[in-house]
Amino acid sequence: MLFQVEMTVLLPPEMPAERAAEIKAAEKAYAQDLQRQGKWRHLWRVAGSYANVSIFDVEDNAELQEIVGNLPLFPYMQVSVKPLCRHPSAVREDDS
Numbered sequence: 001m002l003f004q005v006e007m008t009v010l011l012p013p014e015m016p017a018e019r020a021a022e023i024k025a026a027e028k029a030y031a032q033d034l035q036r037q038g039k040w041r042h043l044w045r046v047a048g049s050y051a052n053v054s055i056f057d058v059e060d061n062a063e064l065q066e067i068v069g070n071l072p073l074f075p076y077m078q079v080s081v082k083p084l085c086r087h088p089s090a091v092r093e094d095d096s
């Protein structure tokens with residue numbers, strides 16, 4: 001199942017820079033592992049914001065919840081999720 005996930009990161013200004021750097025490094029490793037597994041299919045920066053638009057390819061809602069809930073930055077994010085399905089006018093055969 002495909003989902004569009006939008007994440008906006010809102011780190012507390014009082015968080016020490018070293019702690020923020022640790023969480024961001026853990027987030028990067030986690031995100032890159034999921035991309036290599038094919039579960040985090042697209043990751044785009046929203047220009048001008050500390051936010052991203054992502055496409056996840058997971059088994060079901062429960063797997064998406066587990067993945068997103070385990071993001072190291074999850075406690076500091078606003079997350080919105082939209083389920084996706086194939087558009088009837090889509091021409092790419094290798095995408096569903």
Ligand SMILES: O=C(O)C[C@H]1C=CC(=O)O1
Nearest residue numbers: 009027028031050051052
């Ligand atoms: O930077 C972000 O958008 C937040 C998060 C998503 C992937 C990652 O490495 O950090």
